[in-house]
Amino acid sequence: MLNSMQNENCNDGKIEPFPILAIIDQESKFTIFEASEDSILEPEIRSAGQPFSIIVHPFGYNEQDKVNGFVRWRITGKEQWNEEPLIKTDSNKWEGSWTPPNSGTYEWNVELWTGQNHPVREDVNPKEVRLLKVERKDLILAKWFKLDKNIFRNINRLPIAKENDVFLLPVIFPNNQKGLIGEDGKGHYSMDNNTADAFSFGELTHKLASNGITLGMEFPIKCSSQHPFYLDDPHLFNGDGVMDLIGEGWESRRKKWENIFRFWIVQGVEIFSIPEITCFPLSFWDQTIRSLKKDFPYISFVTDEKLSDDFHNRMISAGFSNFETDLINKELTFDQHQPLVDRAHDTKISEDLECTTEDKNIVIKTKRLSTDQYLLNIDNKDSSNSRSVMISINHKSIELSNELIYYARDLFNGNAYRWSGESNEIFLRKGQGKLQFLIEFNN
Structure with missing residues (x-):
């Protein structure tokens, strides 16, 4: 598509x-x-x-x-x-x-x-x-740049692009020689150590988002025998590494995949390019995309898989997007000395920030560092399970509309969350007790 x-x-x-x-x-x-x-x-x-x-x-x-x-x-x-x-x-x-x-x-x-x-x-x-x-509209008119894995080695050397253009990441997950995702018990929540780590990924997403660049990623769904989903339930996979999403209990398995997409969305990914959408049933995509867009209406799912006209239309109905674009190789245009884009910054914010959550096991304290930076100290009193937590933000001097983009950087792992509006989500891993986030409004 x-x-x-x-x-x-x-x-x-x-x-x-x-x-x-x-x-x-x-x-x-x-x-x-x-x-x-x-x-x-x-x-x-x-x-x-x-x-x-x-x-x-x-x-x-x-x-x-x-x-x-x-x-x-x-x-x-x-x-x-x-x-x-x-x-x-x-x-x-x-x-x-x-x-x-x-x-x-x-x-x-x-x-x-x-x-x-x-x-x-x-x-x-x-x-x-x-x-x-x-x-x-911004994605329809955008140029799409397909990056390669070397991009994380020198984030300062990025293609010269316009605001709202799209940078599409290659497969960054650990994978085997056949391209199946999963290695040493790590899967879609992890990155290949030879490609990127949490800090370099956070640095990239922060730089792109602060310049108005939309981030996409290639997202294969076939799993190797070392994927954590496979290790937990090997009987649910066929010989090609495709999970059963039709049999009994399929909805709970669908939810696992949805949580993975949510994890990467809050890291700043807005577009998922799925190479083999026909491996999963239509009901999976319909429910998953519909659920995700309730909280993240700006995201898009695309594919370059060759489809029949009938299946093509059915996937559009299920929520896939339909773009025609030439994927521009990142090596076409480089300039070490030029900025990524020429963009004026928004007015600085100088008033205090208040952050709350309905999760009773979360305590949030804020500290003002400068006119446009705030430190969030999060105390997670129940770290026995992984979960997503919704954070509500109120600024005394401005209205935090969905059009205002700002960033929360996890100071423990370098991940940068792309936030907008008054309610945003963070993902807490099992065992995470205390977290610190740097909120930046100067982008």
């Missing part, structure tokens, strides 16, 4: 309305058809905040009849429909438009009838519902 969407369809240029045919059927209602067979094969794609227009050509009605209609739309999974009217713009042409506010998958349909009053409303026929895939 990295090579399946035309960028020019999602820029600021004019986009032709989506064509619809409507033919009078029974009583006063119309049957709705797409005007192009191609539109049935693949959902339309737009960027968030970009209007989606529909043009309807009704046929078979008497000229003296009054034609009325509207377009319904909602984000997939919601019960409530929104309605926008269809307006007559020509002798036999009605147009309507609606604007998806955020990225995600939307459902929409058109209803048309003759007469002053709307016929008795029935439930929307699922066969009449169409899909609209809405992506982040």
Whole structure:
């Protein structure tokens, strides 16, 4: 899917309305058809905040009849429909438009009838519902740079990029000669010692995020016999290293994978490139991506696996993104002396910070170090289990909106968490009793 969407369809240029045919059927209602067979094969794609227009050509009605209609739309999974009217713009042409506010998958349909009053409303026929895939505009227009493992050896030598461009990391997990993830009992929570460590990864994510660069990573899902999941339940894996996510207890195993994605998201990863999505069932991706996007709506899942048209559309419906981009090799452009990007910094923050959590076993104390730096001392009174903890942050002088990006660096391991808004998540490993985070607002 990295090579399946035309960028020019999602820029600021004019986009032709989506064509619809409507033919009078029974009583006063119309049957709705797409005007192009191609539109049935693949959902339309737009960027968030970009209007989606529909043009309807009704046929078979008497000229003296009054034609009325509207377009319904909602984000997939919601019960409530929104309605926008269809307006007559020509002798036999009605147009309507609606604007998806955020990225995600939307459902929409058109209803048309003759007469002053709307016929008795029935439930929307699922066969009449169409899909609209809405992506982040910054990712659609971005250049994607594919880095190699040597990037961690000299983080100061990065490609010259623009704000909102994407840097895609190679596989950083410990793996065997076949590329299966897992070595010496370490899996997707770990990094290959020959590639990176927690400090160098934190240094990289902090530098990219502070310059507005979006970070992605390649994320293989096949496991070796040394992966901790395999060591715990070897009978759940086939010969290719694929975990059973269909049999009894599959939901608890799905949750384990979701927690791994959550771990890397709070480290600053926003895009996961999955090379073999068909190894896992559609239900896995649907539930996992839906759950993750409730807390992290900005993330994206992509793949470059070759898919049939039918499966391609099903994966889009399950939450995968659809970008067309050339992956630029990092060695194309280097300049040791130029900054990564030329970007003005935000205004410094100088007021005190308050951090709280609903976890009764967590005590947080804050200390102001400078006008834009704060130290968080976290005392974990229950370190018997690993868990995620939600931290609520309040600043007395500014509103911490989701658009404001700031960073929390774990001073024990160097990991940099990319935070936004008032509520953010940290991951506590088993045995972690005391932690210190440096909060920085000067990016």
